[in-house]
Amino acid sequence: MKLLTYIWRNVRRNKLRSGLTILSMAFSLALMTILYGYLAMQTVADREGSKSGRLVVLNKQGFAGMLPIAHVQRIRKLDGVAAAIPYMWFGGNYKGRKMPFAQAGTDPKYAFDVFDEYKISEDQLAAFQKDRQGCVADKGLAEQMQWELGERIPLEGTYMPINLDLRLVGIFKAPGNTGSLWFNWNYLDEELKRNMPGFPGNAGMIYAKCKVSGEAAILSQEIDATFANSENATRTRTEGALILMFGEMLGDVKTYIRGISLAVVFALALVAGTTMAMSMRERTTEVAVLKAIGFSKLRVLSLVLGESTMIAILGGLLGIAGGLGALHLVSSIPAAAMLFTVPVVALAGAWLVGLVLVAATIGFVSGLVPAILAAQLSVVNGLRRVV
């Protein structure tokens, strides 16, 4: 029999108590996994966004401001730009469901030049470019909605008082589930002309693809300089920077997360420590017997610390698995809600190992006082309780 076997049996000694401690640890670690996973998602999305060599052009005032469609043409003419498209957010309801997926009006001619990592067959792309009411959807979205080519997709406007009657003419495959549906910006604009005089001609935001991704920073300055003195000045960012901007809109999330994590760790260490102390108090005679037959202080210390750490690591692993499961669900939420999606597999990294270490540390710290008390226990006093 190894010491580890004995520790494991002690963990299973009081299944209810150990189970509850493991669950409390799991719940807290799941929460921390989700919080840190969110940060990791941002980092990965930033990195991936920067790699794409795509720029996002917004009105200087942000999402509320407009960008005239003429800006797209002017951006296309810049030397470093490979392609540019309008990207007008529609946000319509579909069959009574409120904004169930991302919908944007864009330029079918250049959309797949700007998003060149998205794959679509040539004939479907040609159909998208030819059919004014045609639309294309992400494969994941099409599967989720059980759409087939030719499907009629009616969209009911929400903040725009118009309805769109779209027909699915193509399905594209993106590296992640973007959950997006694209339709012809011209169709949207014509409907707006009929129903919202003064509103048409708005590109929404503009996506521009750089010829050389390393020149994104210089090009973004050039774009902003081009429109600096116009009525609709721009602010251009890389895709990654845009994602970070959303994060910043939530405030100093990192500080909040660290603060919450510290509080969780402290509270957990106290709870687990109390549980461990109760457990060891019940085993006073047993510890005295162990010491009587020759167990050294160090060995008793290892037994107790091993038990508390094992419980914490079990809870930690369970929580991290649960948290990753939750993140997986979050990552499967289409871009309509998240603006960016990152597969959970891309999140695997040092921060996960860090969380396991956090769990182990909580276990170690919580077991420290009971372990020292057990190691210091006088054999005579311990035996006197029963003998």
Added chain:
Amino acid sequence: MVQDVTKEYRRGEIVVPVLSGMNLQLDACDYTALMGPSGSGKTTLLNLIAGLDKATSGHVYFCGQDLGRTSQGKLAKWRSRHVGFIFQASNLIPVLTAYENVELPLTLTQLKRRQRREQVRTALEIVGLAERMDHYPRQLSGGEEQRVAIARAIATDPTLIVADEPTGDLDAKTGNEILDLMGRLNAEFSKTIIMVTHDPRAAARAKRTLLLEDGKLVGNTAQSPMEHAS
């Protein structure tokens, strides 16, 4: 050998004398019963001899080694090699099987797994419980539990076995079986046994009986071989 031993406990300002001027010689293969009223210092004396506690003054020697001058760490090692413990309650570890309980003191030695297995088997065979080695304490009767505790005490083949009221929690019949077993350990395996007991019949099984009162040795009676055998 216990030489001029005094033991006092402090309870705040109050000093409580437990043993005073105790002198005692235990020879190899002795089987000694310690008797006396409650509070007479029997268990305290047993604890000093077993290296569980240290005397306030005086010396406790074991084969020339002064236990009072030995560090706690070394005493723990010494106990694991030289002393087997039998308590009033079996004090087995409930989450370990009979085999694992007996193996526990052997995990402190350098023995290999195969050697440990042999010693555990031998110890369990001596107490007649080899067939129940995979049972947990809750699956054993009180007498069987105490026999496993005896197997644990002898697993390391110690020189000295200290027993504190080993039959105190058992009925007369089971108690007799345990006393028979202890007699065998002394007679067949040459173990030196010192046993605290309130029971005159248990004391009669020993080769000699020491009587303590108010922390002093007031009687030292050697049983005749016939008495001892009975």
